[in-house]
Amino acid sequence: MTTQSTIVPITPAQAVAAEPAPLPRRPFGRWFRETGWRHLIGIVMLVFAAFPLVYVLSASLNPGGTLLTANGLFQNFDLGSYIDLFADPTRPYGDWFVNTIVIGVCSSVGTVILCALAAYAFSRMRFTGRRFGLLTLLLVQMFPQLLAFVAIFLLMSAIGDIFPVLGLNSQIGLIMIYLGGALGVNTFLMYGFFNTVPASIDEAAKIDGAGHARIFFTIILRLVAPILAVIGLLAFISTTSDFVIASVVLVDPDKQTLAVGLYQFVSQETARNWSVFAAGAVLAAILPMALFLSLQRYIVGGLTAGAVK
Template identity: 70%
Template sequence: MSTSQTTEPTTSAIVTAGAGTPGEAREPRRPFRKYFRETGWRHLVGIVATVFALFPLLYVFSASLNPGGTLLTANSLFSQISLDSYVELFGSDRHPYAAWFMNTLVIGLITALFTVLLGALAAYSFSRMRFTGRRFSLTALLVVQMFPQMLAMVAIFLIMVTISDIFPAIGLNTQIGLIMVYLGGALGANTYLMYGFFNTVPASIDEAAKIDGAGHARIFFTIILRLVAPILAVVGLLSFIGTSSEFVLASVILIDPDKQTLAVGLYKFVSDEFSKNWSVFAAGAVLAAILPVALFLALQKYIVGGLTAGSVK
C-alpha cells in the first residue's frame, strides 16, 4: 500500500465526516415568536433586572466622583470626574472616616465570629442532645426573633446606663457593649438556621467517634465544624453585613465620634442642615461597600448550599 493511499482521505470519507451521525438531523431554527415565548422573555427579564440593580450603584459611584456636593448636580452620570471627595473623606478632622472604618471592621468581625460560635454550639446541642424543654426552647427562640431589637431600644439603653455605673468597660459608649447587644439578638434565627443544617449530618459519625473515646467537645470542634462549613460561612457573612449596616442601636450606644461605626458616621455628612455634602457621603458609601462585596464574592459558593441544605430535613 502506498503512502498517498494511507494519508489522503477519500472523498467518501470527507462526505461521511461532514454529514455527521447517520439519521441525525439538525433542528430547524425556531420562529422568533416561538423563541420569545419559550426562552426569549427570560433573557429580557434578566436584562431588565440587571439594569435595575446596577443603576443605583452607578449613580452612587458617579455622585462620588462629582465635586458639586449635591444630588442635583449628580443627575448626569459621570459628567464631571474628580477625586476631591475621596481626598476630603480622609482629610477631615471633624469626620474621622478611617476610625469609623476600623471600628466597623473590628465590631463586624468580632460579632460575626462569636455569632457563628455561639450559634453553632446551640444548634449542636439542640440537634444531638435530648433534654427536657428542647422543643419549647426552639419554638421560643423563633418566636422571640419575631420582635426586632429596635422595639427594645429604650430598655437596652437603660440597661447599658445601669451597667455603666457598675462595669464602665462594657457599658454605654463602649464598643464591647455594642458587640454584646448584637450577640444577644443574634442567637434565635441563626440557631434555628444552623439546627436544620446540623440535622443533615448523619448521627452515625458521632456514634463512631464516641466508640473511639471522643467526647462532645472533641466531636464538635474536630468533626462537626468541618462538615457544616457552608452554614458557618453563611451565618458569618450575614452577621457581618447586618452589623456593618446597623444604625439605630449603634447611634444610641456609641456617643463619641471616634468610637462610632460607618453607618452612624456617614449620616453626619448629610444630617447638617447647611453643610450637606452628598458627594463625600457617596464616596464613603462606595468604600464601605468594598469589604462586604469582597466577602460575598469569596463565600458565594457556600451561600446556596448553606441556605438550602438545612431546609430538607
C-alpha cells in the same frame, strides 16, 4: 490464520454529510413565549438592582456636592471627594472604617461560635425543654431588635454605672447587644443544617472514645462549614450596616461605625456634601462585597441544605 482489517479513509465531504443536521430555528414568537420572557425579566431586574450602585459611584466622582449635579452619570471625574474623606479631623473616616471592621468581625465570629454550640446541643442532645427552647428562639425573632432600642438604652445606661466597659459609648457593649440579637434565627438555621449530618458519625466517634467537645470541634465543624460561612457573612453584613442601635450606644465620633459616622456628612442642613457621602459609601461597600464574592460558593448550599428537615 489471522485476517487484517483495512481502514477506509473518509473524505471531508463524507464527514460533513455524516454530521447531524442542525435543529430548525424556532420562530421569535415561540422562543419569546418559552424562554425569551425570562431573559427580559432578568435584564430588567439587573438594571433595577445596578442603577443605584452606578448612581452612587457617579455621585462620588462628581465634585458638585449635591444630588442635583449628579443626575448626569459620569459627566465629571474627580477623586477629590475620596481625598476629603480622610482630610477632616472632626470626621475621622479612617477610625470609623477600623471600628466597623473590628465590631463586624468580633460580632460575626462570636455569633458563629455561640450559634454552632447551641445548634449542636439542640441537634444531638435530648433534654427537657428542648422543643420549647427551639420554639422560643424562633418566636422571639418575630419582634425585631429595633423595637427594643429604648429598653436597650436604659439597660446600657444602668449597666454603665456599674461596669463602664459594658455601658454606653462602649464598643464591647455594642458587640454584646449584637450577639444577643443574632442568636435566635441563626441558631434555628444552623440546627436544620446540623440535622443533615448523619448521627452515625457521632456514634462511631464515641465508640473510639471521643467526647462531645472533640466530636464538635474536630468532626462536626468541618462538615458544616457552608452554614458557618453563611451565618458569619449575614452577621457581618447586618452589624456593619446597622444604624439605629449603633447610634444609640456609641456617642464619641472616634468610636462610631461607618453607618453612624457617614450620616454626619448629610445631617446638617447647611453643610451637606452628598459627593463625600457617596464616596464613603462606595469604600464602605468594598469589604462586604469582597467577603460575599469569596464565600459565594457556600451560600446556596448553606441556605438550602438546612431546609430539608
